[in-house]
Amino acid sequence: MTTGAPVATKYTFDFVRRSLPEQARSVLEIGCGAGELAARLAGAGLQVLALDSDSACVAEAKARGVDAVALDWPSAIEQRFDAVLFTRSLHHIHDLDGAIAEAVAVLRPGERVIVEDFRSEGGGPCGRAWFSGLVRLLHSAGAFRPDFDLEHTLGKIETVDHEHPLHSSGAIADALARAGPVEADDSAYYFRYLEADLRSPDAVCRLLEYELEMISADAIEALGKRFVLST
Numbered sequence: 001m002t003t004g005a006p007v008a009t010k011y012t013f014d015f016v017r018r019s020l021p022e023q024a025r026s027v028l029e030i031g032c033g034a035g036e037l038a039a040r041l042a043g044a045g046l047q048v049l050a051l052d053s054d055s056a057c058v059a060e061a062k063a064r065g066v067d068a069v070a071l072d073w074p075s076a077i078e079q080r081f082d083a084v085l086f087t088r089s090l091h092h093i094h095d096l097d098g099a100i101a102e103a104v105a106v107l108r109p110g111e112r113v114i115v116e117d118f119r120s121e122g123g124g125p126c127g128r129a130w131f132s133g134l135v136r137l138l139h140s141a142g143a144f145r146p147d148f149d150l151e152h153t154l155g156k157i158e159t160v161d162h163e164h165p166l167h168s169s170g171a172i173a174d175a176l177a178r179a180g181p182v183e184a185d186d187s188a189y190y191f192r193y194l195e196a197d198l199r200s201p202d203a204v205c206r207l208l209e210y211e212l213e214m215i216s217a218d219a220i221e222a223l224g225k226r227f228v229l230s231t
């Protein structure tokens with residue numbers, strides 16, 4: 001089982017919890033990966049069904065005790081939920097409008113689609129310069145584990161080169177807006193690239209706080225995006 005990213009998972013979990021409808025009991029998570037968020041939501045008392053198109057991810061989520069199913073979204077399912085979550089999965093799903101329409105279709109009336117994603121088109125110049133300076137400084141201070149790969153990590157902030165085209169955050173925002181009223185917000189994201197490599201969990205928390213301060217001060221452009229679609 002992967003060791004996971006507890007700081008990043010908690011950051012997402014807190015956003016999901018405060019975005020859920022007050023009486024929410026059941027949640028569908030689409031593109032659950034290794035099931036860390038789903039496990040945490042289930043641990044908080046929610047009834048969670050988690051889906052992923054990758055059967056290895058589903059096996060890992062199941063090993064965490066998550067009720068997980070291998071399924072390529074959009075798919076028709078009969079169950080109904082109080083919320084549907086896409087965390088860093090929507091930018092991968094080719095049929096964006098179909099994925100959102102099918103998510104709305106499995107919601108009980110008046111419930112929500114909650115999305116956390118990032119600017120797959122790349123961050124802005126101030127953010128990139130801030131991140132690369134910070135990574136070099138942390139590296140020279142010995143903050144990373146011995147197998148840390150500096151060039152590989154710096155490459156993550158260049159335009160993402162993926163085996164299939166990824167949806168930009170603007171395309172995701174537009175597709176959600178076609179489905180109903182949406183609230184959008186900026187969020188931290190750069191810190192996720194470093195969580196597995198930093199020796200100290202405290203350093204990950206401090207990095208997240210630092211990134212949030214930089215976003216609030218308008219000193220960098222946020223790389224993370226969050227959306228809540230009401231139906």
Ligand SMILES: C[S@@+](CC[C@H](N)C(=O)[O-])C[C@H]1O[C@@H](n2cnc3c(N)ncnc32)[C@H](O)[C@@H]1O
Nearest residue numbers: 031032033052053054072073087088089092093
């Ligand atoms: C970047 S991972 C995010 C995993 C997890 N939600 C997280 O936040 O850490 C994206 C996940 O979406 C899944 N995925 C991509 N396209 C999908 C589709 N059409 N249907 C279901 N899952 C999909 C991938 O297999 C992958 O596990």
